[in-house]
Amino acid sequence: MFVVPTVDLSPYLDGDPGGRPRTAIALDAACRGVGFMQVVGHGIRSAALTGLTDALDAFFALPEDDKRALVVTDGTNRGYTPPRNESLSRSLGVEQGNDFFEAFNVGTAADGPASGGDGNVWPDLPDFREGVEAWVGEARRIARALTTAMGDALGDREIFRRLAQDPVEVLRLNHYALDDLPEDLTPDLTDGDGPTGMGEHTDYGIVTVLWADRVAGLQILHDGAWHDVVPDEGALLVNLGDLTARVTGDTWRSTLHRVRPPVEHGRVRRRRSAAFFHDGDPDAAVETLPLPDAVPYLPTTVGEHLAAKLAGSRERHLNPDAGREAARVRAAR
Numbered sequence: 001m002f003v004v005p006t007v008d009l010s011p012y013l014d015g016d017p018g019g020r021p022r023t024a025i026a027l028d029a030a031c032r033g034v035g036f037m038q039v040v041g042h043g044i045r046s047a048a049l050t051g052l053t054d055a056l057d058a059f060f061a062l063p064e065d066d067k068r069a070l071v072v073t074d075g076t077n078r079g080y081t082p083p084r085n086e087s088l089s090r091s092l093g094v095e096q097g098n099d100f101f102e103a104f105n106v107g108t109a110a111d112g113p114a115s116g117g118d119g120n121v122w123p124d125l126p127d128f129r130e131g132v133e134a135w136v137g138e139a140r141r142i143a144r145a146l147t148t149a150m151g152d153a154l155g156d157r158e159i160f161r162r163l164a165q166d167p168v169e170v171l172r173l174n175h176y177a178l179d180d181l182p183e184d185l186t187p188d189l190t191d192g193d194g195p196t197g198m199g200e201h202t203d204y205g206i207v208t209v210l211w212a213d214r215v216a217g218l219q220i221l222h223d224g225a226w227h228d229v230v231p232d233e234g235a236l237l238v239n240l241g242d243l244t245a246r247v248t249g250d251t252w253r254s255t256l257h258r259v260r261p262p263v264e265h266g267r268v269r270r271r272r273s274a275a276f277f278h279d280g281d282p283d284a285a286v287e288t289l290p291l292p293d294a295v296p297y298l299p300t301t302v303g304e305h306l307a308a309k310l311a312g313s314r315e316r317h318l319n320p321d322a323g324r325e326a327a328r329v330r331a332a333r
């Protein structure tokens with residue numbers, strides 16, 4: 001049976017440091033096998049989660065015009081993304097229609113606008129910014145603990161920290177809801193088989209810390225088949241991104257995933273998620289470590305790699321430099 005392994009991160013947070021070797025071993029197994037894990041022992045207080053979900057609900061309930069006023073056009077990965085504006089599968093060089101998710105992004109100065117600053121825009125909603133920033137603080141704390149544990153598991157505690165002194169970090173709030181099913185999709189839809197909320201992709205960075213509703217929809221590719229994944233009660237999902245696959249020469253996996261929220265009685269079931277991408281410093285060099293089974297990638301920098309991926313998903317240029325991931329998607333079709 002397919003299982004997403006559980007990793008207790010508390011020894012790397014406020015738990016007993018004596019538990020670290022055990023956590024590092026469990027993490028290594030999860031990273032080699034599935035590339036996704038259920039993370040428990042993260043210590044996030046329920047108030048922080050309520051702050052996040054209240055902010056998310058308030059934002060996506062705004063009138064369309066208010067949301068569209070927060071579309072950012074300077075090429076940065078910020079602000080509102082209306083439905084059907086992106087195609088995540090193009091970040092892999094795979095052609096597909098546009099995804100129906102809508103999203104809102106905030107991030108750090110590391111990939112902010114050329115004019116300086118973090119480039120964030122904020123809706124005029126009480127407590128929104130506080131709720132989102134508090135969640136970013138929690139997700140960042142978890143990402144740091146994870147990269148320390150990942151370093152331990154590879155025998156070099158600082159390996160990922162060296163790539164992320166002042167990193168690109170983006171929080172994307174995702175909302176999957178469709179008032180009307182698009183006509184061109186309706187004939188194919190039976191209960192349980194949804195349209196593409198978010199196309200198949202790998203995440204771009206080092207590691208992703210994902211909170212999601214306990215509603216089906218997230219599917220991950222493992223051993224050539226797509227599997228539904230729902231977070232365990234109180235758990236966060238964590239997955240590895242392409243930069244980690246590059247560093248480890250695919251010893252650890254940047255797992256393909258997609259979102260197809262279920263259709264119930266002819267309607268898509270609403271689903272929410274918040275993905276925190278911990279992506280590294282733009283000018284950090286990314287090279288494959290000499291691990292026993294590593295299949296080396298050509299050296300690149302964090303910035304060059306992210307630019308190629310975002311050009312695919314946002315500007316619809318098929319990414320020609322993602323051959324290994326694209327081959328896996330095609331093989332599963």
Ligand SMILES: O=C(O)CCC(=O)C(=O)O
Pocket residue numbers: 172174198203210212218257259272273274275
């Ligand atoms: O909504 C989800 O569960 C996954 C979102 C995701 O994969 C992403 O934002 O990169």
Ligand SMILES: [Fe+2]
Pocket residue numbers: 201202203257275
């Ligand atoms: Fe993702």
